Amino acid sequence: QKAEWEKLKDEQTVTKDGKQLITAANIGTPDDVTGATDNGAEAVGLFRSEFLYMNSAELPTEDQQFAAYKRALEGMKGKQIVVRTMDIGGDKHLPYLPLPEEMNPFLGYRAIRISLDRQDIFRTQLRALLRASNYGNLAIMFPMIATVKEFKQARAIYDEERAKLIKAGTPVADKIEVGMMMEIPAAAMIADKLAKYADFFSIGTNDLIQYSMAADRGNERVSYLYQPYNPSILRLVKRVIDASHAEGKWTGMCGEAAGDPVMVPLLLGMGLDEYSMSATSILKIRSLMRRLDTKDMKALTDKALTEAETNQEVIDLVKAHTRA
Ligand code: PEP
Numbered sequence: 001q002k003a004e005w006e007k008l009k010d011e012q013t014v015t016k017d018g019k020q021l022i023t024a025a026n027i028g029t030p031d032d033v034t035g036a037t038d039n040g041a042e043a044v045g046l047f048r049s050e051f052l053y054m055n056s057a058e059l060p061t062e063d064q065q066f067a068a069y070k071r072a073l074e075g076m077k078g079k080q081i082v083v084r085t086m087d088i089g090g091d092k093h094l095p096y097l098p099l100p101e102e103m104n105p106f107l108g109y110r111a112i113r114i115s116l117d118r119q120d121i122f123r124t125q126l127r128a129l130l131r132a133s134n135y136g137n138l139a140i141m142f143p144m145i146a147t148v149k150e151f152k153q154a155r156a157i158y159d160e161e162r163a164k165l166i167k168a169g170t171p172v173a174d175k176i177e178v179g180m181m182m183e184i185p186a187a188a189m190i191a192d193k194l195a196k197y198a199d200f201f202s203i204g205t206n207d208l209i210q211y212s213m214a215a216d217r218g219n220e221r222v223s224y225l226y227q228p229y230n231p232s233i234l235r236l237v238k239r240v241i242d243a244s245h246a247e248g249k250w251t252g253m254c255g256e257a258a259g260d261p262v263m264v265p266l267l268l269g270m271g272l273d274e275y276s277m278s279a280t281s282i283l284k285i286r287s288l289m290r291r292l293d294t295k296d297m298k299a300l301t302d303k304a305l306t307e308a309e310t311n312q313e314v315i316d317l318v319k320a321h322t323r324a
């Protein structure tokens with residue numbers, strides 16, 4: 001099987017009926033780009049930029065960040081990299097940025113909430129990204145967006161920094177897509193509104209499931225509630241994809257579910273455009289997709305969404321349908 005997957009390294013991701021999709025890698029540092037391309041990644045769907053901050057003894061400077069983003073973009077040789085702006089808070093801490101003690105850190109001061117509050121940090125990151133944009137195909141996304149107002153604020157700050165750099169004569173790529181993570185149920189419910197402003201969505205199932213089920217993603221006692229195929233989650237995912245397509249935008253997924261062989265047939269059926277996962281899963285998933293027909297998967301997904309009541313029933317349906 002490994003040998004068969006290996007042959008797909010330089011192949012595009014195409015379903016049995018010829019639908020073209022993107023299989024992409026999640027990375028944490030520019031060093032991970034080699035692993036992504038070695039495993040045939042067609043893009044980086046999630047660059048978790050917080051690792052630049054976590055691997056540093058102090059706030060990384062604009063130049064340090066610029067160098068890291070530039071190196072990653074050059075390594076991808078024109079293939080898109082979606083950099084997510086700093087997602088600190090929750091379970092990720094910076095020794096040099098003490099955060100207030102909180103009862104519920106995952107519901108607290110984290111990600112875009114910090115960036116909108118600490119605009120000095122946010123603007124520095126955006127400038128580094130904009131300067132690096134000339135060296136490849138960059139897209140930017142904001143983590144943990146809950147409301148239209150947050151997205152508009154973040155985007156307005158981005159637009160300001162962009163305009164300032166251009167005015168100063170700094171080369172900046174013409175087109176940089178600016179999107180958002182879909183990982184909060186409230187945002188998924190107003191995906192139609194957000195799709196007017198965001199260039200794309202990337203569904204973060206790790207957090208979307210945690211927040212939908214009200215079950216801490218790191219707490220083993222409630223891990224049975226981590227149910228990616230639960231019809232509640234599937235409905236949210238479908239809603240987000242449909243809303244983006246209605247506005248002519250695209251949706252990816254960068255949570256664990258995007259590389260899960262049971263989830264992928266359902267995502268194909270819902271029309272998900274980009275699948276971003278750990279690099280080592282890419283060829284296996286590409287191979288699976290080549291054996292699946294999107295029309296069949298749509299019928300399967302419709303069935304899962306209308307008939308199934310539980311996570312397990314969806315698993316059984318997928319297995320019966322795909323003989324997986
Ligand atoms: C997610 O929430 O699904 C996601 C991809 O982001 P992270 O795992 O970094 O929170």
Ligand code: MG
Pocket residue numbers: 183204206207
């Ligand atoms: Mg997340």
